[in-house]
Amino acid sequence: MLEIQGLSKKYGKHLAVDQVNLSVPDGKIGILLGPNGAGKSTIIKSIAGLLRYQGMIKIQGNPAKTLEAKKQFAYVPEIPAMFDALTVREHIEYMRRAYDSTITDGEVEELLKRFELDDKQEKLGNELSKGMMQKVSICCALCVHPKVILLDEPMVGLDPKAIKELKEVILELKEQNVTVLISTHMLEMVEDIWDIMFVMEKSHIIGAYRKEDVGNKDLDDLFFELTGGEKE
Ligand SMILES: Nc1ncnc2c1ncn2[C@@H]1O[C@H](COP(=O)(O)OP(=O)(O)OP(=O)(O)O)[C@@H](O)[C@H]1O
Numbered sequence: 001m002l003e004i005q006g007l008s009k010k011y012g013k014h015l016a017v018d019q020v021n022l023s024v025p026d027g028k029i030g031i032l033l034g035p036n037g038a039g040k041s042t043i044i045k046s047i048a049g050l051l052r053y054q055g056m057i058k059i060q061g062n063p064a065k066t067l068e069a070k071k072q073f074a075y076v077p078e079i080p081a082m083f084d085a086l087t088v089r090e091h092i093e094y095m096r097r098a099y100d101s102t103i104t105d106g107e108v109e110e111l112l113k114r115f116e117l118d119d120k121q122e123k124l125g126n127e128l129s130k131g132m133m134q135k136v137s138i139c140c141a142l143c144v145h146p147k148v149i150l151l152d153e154p155m156v157g158l159d160p161k162a163i164k165e166l167k168e169v170i171l172e173l174k175e176q177n178v179t180v181l182i183s184t185h186m187l188e189m190v191e192d193i194w195d196i197m198f199v200m201e202k203s204h205i206i207g208a209y210r211k212e213d214v215g216n217k218d219l220d221d222l223f224f225e226l227t228g229g230e231k232e
Contacts, residue, residue, distance in 0.1 A: 001023065001024065001025055001026050001058075001059075001060060001061065001148070001179055002022075002023060002024045002030070002047070002057075002058070002059060002148050002150075002179050002181060003022075003023045003056070003057070003058040004020060004021060004022045004023065004043070004047070004055065004056070004057050004058075005021050005055060005056045006019050006020075006021065006054070006055040006056060007019070007020040007021075007022075007043065007046060007053055007054070007055035007056075007057065008020070008053065008054045008055055009039075009042050009046060009051060009052075009053045009054070015203055016039050016042045016203055017039040017042045017043055017046070017053070017203050018039075018203040018204055019055075019204075020039075020043060020055075020200075020203075020204065020205050021205070022043075022198055022205060022208075024179050024180070024181055024196060025179065026147075026177045026178075026179055027174055027175075027176075027177040027178065027179070028174070028179060028180070028195040028196055029170060029174055029180045029182065029190075029193055029194050029195045029196075030179075030180065030181045030182070030194075030195065030196045030197070030198065031181075031182050031183075031184060031190050031194045031196070031197045031198070032044070032181060032182070032183040032184075032198050032200065033183075033184065033185075033187070033197060033198070033199050033200065033223055034199055034200030034201055034227075035201065035227065038200035038201050038202065038203070039200050039202075039203045039204075040183045040200055041078070041152065041183070043183075043200075044150060044152050044181075044183050047059075047064060047075075047150055047181070048075045048077075048150060049064060049065055049070070059072055059073045059147075059148050060072050060147050060148060071099065072146060072147040072148060073146055073147070073148045073149070073150070074140075074141035074142070074144050074146035074148075074149045074150070075141065075149075075150045075152075076134075076137050076138055076141045076149070076150070076151045076152060076154050077137065077152055078152040078153045078156070078183075080130075080133035080134050080136065080137035081137075082125030082126070082128065082133050082136065082137075083125045084124065084125045084126040085124065085125070085126075086124070086125055087121060087122050087123060087124055087125075088112075088117055088120050088121045088122070088123055088125075088128070088132075088136050089121040089122065091125065091136055091140055092108055092112075092136075092139060092140060092143055094140075095140045095143055095144055096108075096143055096144070099144040101143055101144045101145055102145060103143045103144075103145055107143075108143060111139050111142060111143065112139060114165050114169070115135040115138065115139055115162055115165060116135070116161065116162070117132070117135055117136065117139065120132060130157045131157045131158055131159060131162065134154070134156075134157050134158055134162075135158070135162055138151075138154065138166060138169075142169065146178065147178060147179065148178070148179040148180075148181075149173065149178060149179070149180050149181075150181050150183075151170075151180070151181070151182045151183070152183045153183060153184055153185070153186075154166060154182060154184070155184065155186055155189045156186070163189065167189075167192075167193055170182075170193055171193060174193075174195075182194075187219050187220045187223060188220075190219070191218070191219040191220075194211060194219065195210065195211050195212075196208060196209070196210050196211070197209050197219065197222065197223070199223060199226045199227060201226075201227060206226055206227070207226040209222050
């Protein structure tokens with residue numbers, strides 16, 4: 001479970017996030033939507049512990065900055081950060097050891113195969129394309145068996161096979177009762193997997209919908225209803 005209460009963040013005098021409350025229960029897929037500059041990345045970076053902020057963020061009931069929370073949390077950043085001198089496999093092994101992960105060698109092989117990285121295991125971080133880096137970043141997050149996972153624009157730069165695989169993985173995580181939060185502009189990429197949507201505008205969450213309350217209504221209709229924009 002991910003819980004945010006009264007989150008505010010100022011950059012100098014600019015209030016980028018203003019008293020935001022948001023929570024995603026176990027086994028649910030939350031999506032964070034909103035126009036450029038609304039404050040989504042600021043929320044994501046706050047959850048990931050990359051910013052100082054005011055308010056409360058809890059992961060599985062633990063304050064986000066504690067070790068107990070960090071052990072159960074994984075983050076796929078919008079721009080993957082690789083170690084130039086480590087191979088794909090070494091990135092995975094680094095994460096496994098850092099988190100003392102229970103993932104087995106067989107599960108790692110399976111994961112690399114699903115994201116078509118099995119034949120790239122010996123490539124160095126600085127020899128990878130942007131899409132490959134993104135896939136390594138996703139595999140690193142998955143191999144720690146997180147209870148809460150945060151994905152920032154995860155589909156950008158991925159090929160169709162990887163997008164399909166990632167959506168399947170996300171649905172499998174949900175089955176395993178993992179909490180998922182995805183920040184994205186690409187409504188069509190999440191329309192068939194979301195459970196709760198949060199729409200941001202000008203530093204605030206202006207609305208939230210639960211899938212079970214809206215029936216078959218389109219995600220983009222709901223989004224434009226809240227933001228007052230026109231569907232193209
Ligand atoms: N490091 C920073 N210093 C100063 N202002 C910042 C900084 N980062 C973001 N901002 C401002 O905070 C506001 C929210 O930015 P944020 O990046 O959170 O928006 P976003 O919803 O993620 O946008 P996008 O969809 O374009 O990624 C914007 O007005 C932005 O200019």
